[in-house]
Amino acid sequence: MxxxxxxxxxxxxxxxxxxxxxxxxxxxxxxxxxxxxxxxxxxxxxxxxxxxxxxxxxxxxxxxxxxxxxxxxxxxxxxxxxxxxxxxxxxxxxxxxxxxxxxxxxxxxxxxxxxxxxxxxxxxxxxxxxxxxxxxxxxxxxxxxxxxxxxxxxxxxxxKYPYTHKGYVFYMLLDNLIDGHFAIMEHLHQRLDRLESKLLNSKEESSPQEELTTLKHDIALARRIIVPMRRFVTDLRFKRDNYFLPSIDPYLTDLSDHIEQLAESCEIYSESVTMLIEINSENINIRTNEIMKTLTLISTIFMPLTFITSVYGMNFDYMPELRMQWGYPVCITFMGIISLFLYRNFKNRKWL
Structure with missing residues (x-):
């Protein structure tokens, strides 16, 4: 349209x-x-x-x-x-x-x-x-x-009569309208479940921040519509004398139950999406800490290598190792042993 x-x-x-x-x-x-x-x-x-x-x-x-x-x-x-x-x-x-x-x-x-x-x-x-x-x-x-x-x-x-009374027909219209929102609640519930599984079980690096923001907006929109309906139905039950037959009371009670279920679902979903946003923030912090830990460990491995290269990079006139035939291979081998030792040590501690 x-x-x-x-x-x-x-x-x-x-x-x-x-x-x-x-x-x-x-x-x-x-x-x-x-x-x-x-x-x-x-x-x-x-x-x-x-x-x-x-x-x-x-x-x-x-x-x-x-x-x-x-x-x-x-x-x-x-x-x-x-x-x-x-x-x-x-x-x-x-x-x-x-x-x-x-x-x-x-x-x-x-x-x-x-x-x-x-x-x-x-x-x-x-x-x-x-x-x-x-x-x-x-x-x-x-x-x-x-x-x-x-x-x-x-x-x-x-x-047939008495269901042709204006009050009952009006109730049917309102009931049909309210019941149509149960499909919307199921739609929101499926999106919540999908995001929850993604946040709790997925190892993806990307964050579903956009999906969470969209879902939070949709839940807030549903609350803005459904919560006033609760007041509508309550008002109908107390003002029914002018518009409804006494026999419609059980139907208005049933209608009230439906809108209460919808309103409670909105409250639960609102709390759930807030929880998912917190979980997503925690996941982002965890991933950030993992990245920082990995970078720190890599820097730790290179620290002794940097020290060795800086020592032999000094401009002294007499450094015996510089003129040794096996000086370079020994230095490289020693640096490799240190790197391997640190890597294995970090791996055994499950830091890498």
């Missing part, structure tokens, strides 16, 4: 709630999935643009509109105007750089969050996700690739 960052300064001086898209500009056209859900069945339409007639529904029907992509601003504006979405909520929805948050109103509930995906080179990045629960509708917004609600899309065609 081709993307470029749109400057948030375009909103400077504009009144609150102005319909100005901030964040990511998308080149891929938007798609819209419109679901009409009643107690007996579910009808789905996939369209390239939205019209007011397409969004009409009766009081006994739940409308779910899944918007994939933010490039079709006209259709998104039509959606907002037809369902009378407050302007401040519109502003939060189309701001793809908005921080994660949850806002509860008398008849609606807004969750702005991010989903984590593994992109090129297995690096993690985030994409804008919005869920809006209204009186008789649910709106979901996500990028045009990597469908976050594929599982719900298949299940919802076969569900």
């Amino acid at each position: 081709q993307r470029a960052v749109e400057n948030i300064s375009e909103k400077t001086g504009m009144p609150p709630g102005s319909f100005i898209s901030v964040g990511v500009k998308e080149a891929i056209p938007s798609k819209f999935f419109v679901y009409n859900i009643d107690e007996a069945n579910t009808r789905m339409q996939e369209v390239d643009s939205l019209t007011p007639n397409l969004l009409k529904h009766n009081d006994k029907t739940l409308l779910w509109v899944d918007t994939q992509g933010f490039s079709d601003k006209d259709s998104i504006h039509t959606l907002f105007e037809t369902l009378n979405i407050p302007s401040l909520l519109q502003e939060d929805i189309i701001n793809t750089r908005h921080r994660p948050k949850i806002e509860a109103f008398d008849d609606s509930l807004l969750i702005v969050t991010k989903r984590i995906i593994a992109g090129h080179g297995k690096r993690l990045h985030t994409e804008h996700i919005v869920l809006l629960l209204g009186p008789d509708y649910i709106l979901s917004f996500q990028p045009p690739v990597n469908d976050s609600f594929h599982g719900v899309r298949e299940r919802i065609l076969n569900i």
Whole structure:
């Protein structure tokens, strides 16, 4: 997907709630999935643009509109105007750089969050996700690739009452989104295991410093997304009366368990990558000490040789050994014996 960052300064001086898209500009056209859900069945339409007639529904029907992509601003504006979405909520929805948050109103509930995906080179990045629960509708917004609600899309065609209630459908969307992060946790776990094995067992001279830095960044990114979700789910459990049936309590508890597992994994992985960075630093110090020890031992071997050559390099007029026929071979042999003796001695002590 081709993307470029749109400057948030375009909103400077504009009144609150102005319909100005901030964040990511998308080149891929938007798609819209419109679901009409009643107690007996579910009808789905996939369209390239939205019209007011397409969004009409009766009081006994739940409308779910899944918007994939933010490039079709006209259709998104039509959606907002037809369902009378407050302007401040519109502003939060189309701001793809908005921080994660949850806002509860008398008849609606807004969750702005991010989903984590593994992109090129297995690096993690985030994409804008919005869920809006209204009186008789649910709106979901996500990028045009990597469908976050594929599982719900298949299940919802076969569900019956009471699972057609807006609270349960909203729970399914949130559950599908949260469960998708378990694959990201497995991805991070595999990278941690691979690096741990490399640091503890490998004899490579190179240091995986870049991999460690990248992994630490990705774990921190996952924490920034998952930890706020823990608060979202907690708020849902305490504010459920306006939005959910009492029978949904076990499902919200299960959802809370899932997000707690993800949050705990983030904490464990954060500690693990810190430990790996310390191990890597220790390995670097050990390799440095080994190099310095080897150089020191080599210098020690050459010290007596340097002494001998310096003695016979003195400019005295009378040095008997210089005029001996076997002086040079004897000197070289003696130097070789000293070098061999020192080398063998260091080798026996396992210093080399």
